[in-house]
Amino acid sequence: MRxxxxxxxxxxxxxxVRLLAEEGHEVLAAVGDATALLTAVAADPPDVVVADVRxxxxxxxxxxxxxxxxxxxxxxxxxxxxSQYVEKRYATELLTSDxxxxxxxxxxRVVEVDEFLDALARVARGQAxxxxxxxxxILARSTRTDPLARLTARERDVLAEMAQGHTNAAIAARLHxxxxxxxxxxxxxxxxxxxxxxxxxxxxxxxxxxxxxx
Amino acid sequence: xxxxxxxxVRFTAGCALxxxxxxxxxxxxxxxxxxxxxxxxxxxxxxxxxxxxxxxxAALLAVERRRLGRLLGIRIAPAPDDARxxxxxxxxxTLGLLGGAVAALxxxxxxxxxxxxxxxxxxxxxxxxxxxxxxxxxLLLLFLACQGVFGTVMLEEQLARRLLGPSHHDExxxxxxxxxxxxxxxxxxxxxxxxxxxxxxxxxxxxxxVALGMLLGRARRSHDPAHxxxxxxxxxxxSRRALVExxxxxxxxxxxxxxxxxxxxxxxxxxxxTPLPVRLDYTVPVPPPRQTGxxxxxxxxxxxxxxxxxxxxxxxxxxxxxDGDRLLLRIQDDGTGGADPAGGGLTGLARRVAALDGRFGxxxxxxxxxxxxxxxxxx
Numbered sequence: 113m114r115x116x117x118x119x120x121x122x123x124x125x126x127x128x129v130r131l132l133a134e135e136g137h138e139v140l141a142a143v144g145d146a147t148a149l150l151t152a153v154a155a156d157p158p159d160v161v162v163a164d165v166r167x168x169x170x171x172x173x174x175x176x177x178x179x180x181x182x183x184x185x186x187x188x189x190x191x192x193x194x195s196q197y198v199e200k201r202y203a204t205e206l207l208t209s210d211x212x213x214x215x216x217x218x219x220x221r222v223v224e225v226d227e228f229l230d231a232l233a234r235v236a237r238g239q240a241x242x243x244x245x246x247x248x249x250i251l252a253r254s255t256r257t258d259p260l261a262r263l264t265a266r267e268r269d270v271l272a273e274m275a276q277g278h279t280n281a282a283i284a285a286r287l288h289x290x291x292x293x294x295x296x297x298x299x300x301x302x303x304x305x306x307x308x309x310x311x312x313x314x315x316x317x318x319x320x321x322x323x324x325x326x
Numbered sequence: 327x328x329x330x331x332x333x334x335v336r337f338t339a340g341c342a343l344x345x346x347x348x349x350x351x352x353x354x355x356x357x358x359x360x361x362x363x364x365x366x367x368x369x370x371x372x373x374x375x376x377x378x379x380x381x382x383x384a385a386l387l388a389v390e391r392r393r394l395g396r397l398l399g400i401r402i403a404p405a406p407d408d409a410r411x412x413x414x415x416x417x418x419x420t421l422g423l424l425g426g427a428v429a430a431l432x433x434x435x436x437x438x439x440x441x442x443x444x445x446x447x448x449x450x451x452x453x454x455x456x457x458x459x460x461x462x463x464x465l466l467l468l469f470l471a472c473q474g475v476f477g478t479v480m481l482e483e484q485l486a487r488r489l490l491g492p493s494h495h496d497e498x499x500x501x502x503x504x505x506x507x508x509x510x511x512x513x514x515x516x517x518x519x520x521x522x523x524x525x526x527x528x529x530x531x532x533x534x535x536v537a538l539g540m541l542l543g544r545a546r547r548s549h550d551p552a553h554x555x556x557x558x559x560x561x562x563x564x565s566r567r568a569l570v571e572x573x574x575x576x577x578x579x580x581x582x583x584x585x586x587x588x589x590x591x592x593x594x595x596x597x598x599x600t601p602l603p604v605r606l607d608y609t610v611p612v613p614p615p616r617q618t619g620x621x622x623x624x625x626x627x628x629x630x631x632x633x634x635x636x637x638x639x640x641x642x643x644x645x646x647x648x649d650g651d652r653l654l655l656r657i658q659d660d661g662t663g664g665a666d667p668a669g670g671g672l673t674g675l676a677r678r679v680a681a682l683d684g685r686f687g688x689x690x691x692x693x694x695x696x697x698x699x700x701x702x703x704x705x
Binding site (some may be wrong): 127128197226 | 420525528529532533535536537540541542543544546547548701
């Protein structure tokens with residue numbers, strides 16, 4: 113894949129460049145702030161952008177703003193946002209931007225190299241990738257009025273996997289159940305949450321997440 | 327002895343001048359009182375007092391304040407409102423007249439006690455004994471009159487303090503306002519420090535640990551043993567650096583040496599850890615109280631950090647001394663100056679010092695050098 117990296121810590125930026133190069137990807141640019149990121153993407157739109165949420169000058173959410181901007185202007189470029197901590201607001205903003213090609217991972221997740229590379233590949237393909245921790249926090253809300261409360265434990269597991277952006281086949285493999293069982297669970301989930309999910313898998317994930325994050 | 331003499335002369339002059347102002351004030355006070363009666367002003371408030379009366383009163387007060395300050399050495403902080411000042415003018419003429427009387431008696435005493443001199447000068451002393459007695463009487467009168475002058479000045483001071491200065495209630499209000507302000511600022515300062523610690527952890531320690539994890543992850547995925555070895559070696563180095571970073575952050579949060587070995591040891595550690603030469607001149611015989619010591623430590627440590635970051639200095643001099651019940655700090659560099667007292671770090675320090683009722687000063691002209699001073703209560 114062709115990748116642009118935006119991360120203000122030199123240490124991590126270099127680490128990411130090396131890691132991706134070793135995996136055979138092409139790093140077009142590695143920059144340290146949001147302005148340089150937009151310039152780099154405009155010069156040569158990549159398949160996917162990896163951006164830190166907090167970057168100079170204000171260290172608040174420049175990276176996220178730039179990511180949303182990129183999703184709007186270059187639909188062919190996916191964005192994977194890295195954050196220091198789970199911030200549901202950021203996740204929601206990414207979700208409500210437009211469909212797939214977005215990802216939101218905790219920065220520490222980069223340590224799980226396999227998971228990180230997998231998330232990056234999914235985002236580049238126009239799917240979604242959300243950090244298990246983000247999903248866990250969203251799913252943790254469980255009030256009496258919450259339709260989530262009506263899900264069985266197994267259905268919750270499936271929902272969490274789905275919300276991270278995994279395919280049905282991947283969910284079946286990860287939960288050690290058959291593909292038809294996963295499909296049955298998913299249908300039950302959509303029934304209980306009142307969602308008609310028949311239009312492509314990432315849209316369904318987003319619909320679920322949007323419903324949960326509302 | 328000489329100071330006593332000059333003070334007596336100054337006080338006497340002050341009393342005499344006070345009598346002169348009283349002569350001016352008395353008719354004005356009577357006139358003003360009449361105006362106030364007609365205007366229906368409420369006693370004890372400044373409401374309903376006509377402008378001209380206020381203007382005259384303000385002018386008289388200015389004269390009185392100057393007389394009190396210059397001649398009698400009585401300096402009174404201005405009161406928040408001038409209602410009581412009108413009352414001061416209404417009663418002080420009595421003291422003025424008393425002062426005039428004792429000042430006159432001083433002159434009389436001087437005249438009598440020096441009788442002998444004139445007599446000798448005129449050279450016809452018929453009754454030397456009587457003259458000598460008069461002299462002695464004059465000296466006694468002079469002594470009593472001087473006592474009278476001192477007594478009058480004391481009364482002047484009491485009256486001025488009671489009616490011109492801030493009342494006890496005003497003082498309390500001012501103190502409460504000040505405490506509320508310093509408390510709010512202290513919270514600000516604490517929050518600012520917490521933000522800095524959070525940033526230190528995230529941008530320093532966490533990044534190092536993530537980098538370390540990435541190195542290990544890459545090593546595990548590597549199919550080339552030599553490459554994997556090289557990555558592990560790097561990871562090992564990185565783990566050491568992460569530990570150093572963690573120690574640094576913990577130290578910046580709170581230096582435990584301050585509790586274990588006291589202020590001096592903590593400041594010596596600051597000097598050792600600073601890349602510039604720091605000369606520490608520490609002359610405090612008894613260790614200061616803990617609160618004071620902690621604030622003193624943070625003032626020095628933050629100021630020295632600022633010097634390293636911004637000033638371009640080649641050396642720093644830190645002096646910690648004691649003056650009575652105050653701990654004095656001075657941090658001076660030979661840098662380019664231009665430090666901004668409103669900058670984040672310095673504001674935080676100023677607030678910490680203010681919360682202890684201390685004083686904090688930044689002297690940093692463009693071109694340098696910068697001098698930061700703090701005075702902390704150290705009872």
